[in-house]
Amino acid sequence: MRGRFVTVEGIDGAGKSTHVQWIAQFLRKRAPVRLTREPGGTVLGERLRDLLLDPAHTPHPETEALLMFAARREHLARVVLPALEAGEWVLCDRFTDATFAYQGWARGVELGKLAVLEQWVQGDLQPDLTLYLDVSPELARSRIADKRVLDRFECEQAGFFERVRAGYFDRAARFPERIHVVDAARTVESIQHELAAILGRL
Numbered sequence: 001m002r003g004r005f006v007t008v009e010g011i012d013g014a015g016k017s018t019h020v021q022w023i024a025q026f027l028r029k030r031a032p033v034r035l036t037r038e039p040g041g042t043v044l045g046e047r048l049r050d051l052l053l054d055p056a057h058t059p060h061p062e063t064e065a066l067l068m069f070a071a072r073r074e075h076l077a078r079v080v081l082p083a084l085e086a087g088e089w090v091l092c093d094r095f096t097d098a099t100f101a102y103q104g105w106a107r108g109v110e111l112g113k114l115a116v117l118e119q120w121v122q123g124d125l126q127p128d129l130t131l132y133l134d135v136s137p138e139l140a141r142s143r144i145a146d147k148r149v150l151d152r153f154e155c156e157q158a159g160f161f162e163r164v165r166a167g168y169f170d171r172a173a174r175f176p177e178r179i180h181v182v183d184a185a186r187t188v189e190s191i192q193h194e195l196a197a198i199l200g201r202l
Helices: 016-028 043-053 061-085 096-106 111-122 137-143 158-174 188-201
Strands: 005-009 033-037 089-093 129-134 179-183
Touching (some): 016 033, 016 089, 016 129, 016 188, 061 089, 061 111, 129 188, 137 158, 158 179, 179 188
Parallel strands (some): 005 089, 005 129, 033 089, 129 179
């Protein structure tokens, strides 16, 4: 039996790292889970991640999008698809919704171009469930204020993250059966209670 594909989305400071680990523990009580991330998840993908997050480099927005999809193609071929076919559940920190939000809505890459790349790289594959952890850019910024080194995306101004957030809401409106918007400004306990209910239905 094919495994399930679950993705977690949100801007930096939404609490993804905390909740992804909790979700992995929750799911492992029920099925084998492969925990991974994008960009990254493979040797090549992690090297591309380093380039993409490095503040010393500022690629053209379309170059950035192409590198995201290059890392994704490798990730799908080497990790995600084999794990799903083996019956594992794949839990991924970000996937294609992030590309539409960050490179599309925030950077201005045409959404039609991203849709072509999406179809080319992943075909009909979509997550079975996407959990979008939503917080305001102001709250997100306050949560990472003490971080010593910010990556290239974390260095962006509030307006950038407002556009990212708008992009996520647009995706959620387009795919309401797949994307669940979770208010991540609440306590960790209340968020995880809601996540457990959503995952339980899956």
